[in-house]
Amino acid sequence: SAVISQKPSRDICQRGTSLTIQCQVDSQVTMMFWYRQQPGQSLTLIATANQGSEATYESGFVIDKFPISRPNLTFSTLTVSNMSPEDSSIYLCSVEGGGTSGDYEQYFGPGTRLTVT
Amino acid sequence: AQSVAQPEDQVNVAEGNPLTVKCTYSVSGNPYLFWYVQYPNRGLQFLLKYITGDNLVKGSYGFEAEFNKSQTSFHLKKPSALVSDSALYFCAVRDIGSARQLTFGSGTQLTVLP
Numbered sequence: 001s002a003v004i005s006q007k008p009s010r011d012i013c014q015r016g017t018s019l020t021i022q023c024q025v026d027s028q029v030t031m032m033f034w035y036r037q038q039p040g041q042s043l044t045l046i047a048t049a050n051q052g053s054e055a056t057y058e059s060g061f062v063i064d065k066f067p068i069s070r071p072n073l074t075f076s077t078l079t080v081s082n083m084s085p086e087d088s089s090i091y092l093c094s095v096e097g098g099g100t101s102g103d104y105e106q107y108f109g110p111g112t113r114l115t116v117t
Numbered sequence: 118a119q120s121v122a123q124p125e126d127q128v129n130v131a132e133g134n135p136l137t138v139k140c141t142y143s144v145s146g147n148p149y150l151f152w153y154v155q156y157p158n159r160g161l162q163f164l165l166k167y168i169t170g171d172n173l174v175k176g177s178y179g180f181e182a183e184f185n186k187s188q189t190s191f192h193l194k195k196p197s198a199l200v201s202d203s204a205l206y207f208c209a210v211r212d213i214g215s216a217r218q219l220t221f222g223s224g225t226q227l228t229v230l231p
Contacts, residue, residue: 001163031217042207043161043221058218092160096217104149104168104211106219110160 002027002095004109012115013083020079021112023093028073030096033106034066037090046091049076083116090114119144119212123222130198131230138193138225140208149211150191151219152182156204164206167191178202198229 003026013019023032031050035043047055047068055068069077080087090113094106120143130136142148152164165176167184175181182193191208208222 033218040205040224040226042223045218048218094161105151105163105166107163108153108161113158 002107006109006112010113018081023076025074032076033094034078035092085116088116119220121210121222123225125225127226129228136195136198138206140191142210144212146212151209152193153207154204200229203229
């Protein structure tokens with residue numbers, strides 16, 4: 001299974017500012033996913049990031065608010081722009097497992113806990 | 118569109134008793150089904166999956182799940198619960214014919230009482 005790290009693990013930010021979250025994977029993967037999870041609640045997919053192409057955003061999420069970079073097959077960033085308290089959440093990145101045939105599960109990073117004041 | 122329902126927000130069970138966490142799904146084609154567990158202040162950990170084959174799948178930490186196509190269910194089970202099993206459990210589905218996005222259920226908080 002892939003090992004995923006995220007930076008920062010947590011942050012407290014002021015409204016109106018932006019935060020960039022980094023996601024690093026220990027193996028090359030085609031697709032990376034960014035999710036948002038409010039504490040104790042379910043996960044909502046923000047976008048899917050392929051290397052070398054624009055990210056695909058889910059309904060309710062836009063590139064101006066959540067720009068994503070995917071410069072290579074092991075790294076991605078998600079920026080939360082012009083933050084408001086409603087953006088307070090846990091942000092997780094994930095990858096589909098291993099790349100070998102049959103590894104359909106996704107593996108998740110430890111998450112970034114963001115609080116906007 | 119694909120969807121997942123976890124009808125119970127909270128499940129309490131005594132240590133040593135069997136546990137069941139329920140999940141039903143809806144997809145247009147054949148499903149890939151998954152269970153994840155989340156401990157406090159931790160990321161999601163993969164428990165088990167159903168892709169094809171035997172309807173009963175076994176996973177980590179003694180958990181198993183039964184795929185029932187006619188009832189569109191994928192309930193998580195364990196014969197004997199441990200206090201350390203207390204956590205938030207998520208069921209997820211992916212339609213074989215769709216892109217690779219997972220759709221997650223709302224989660225079930227499992228509490229195992231000593």
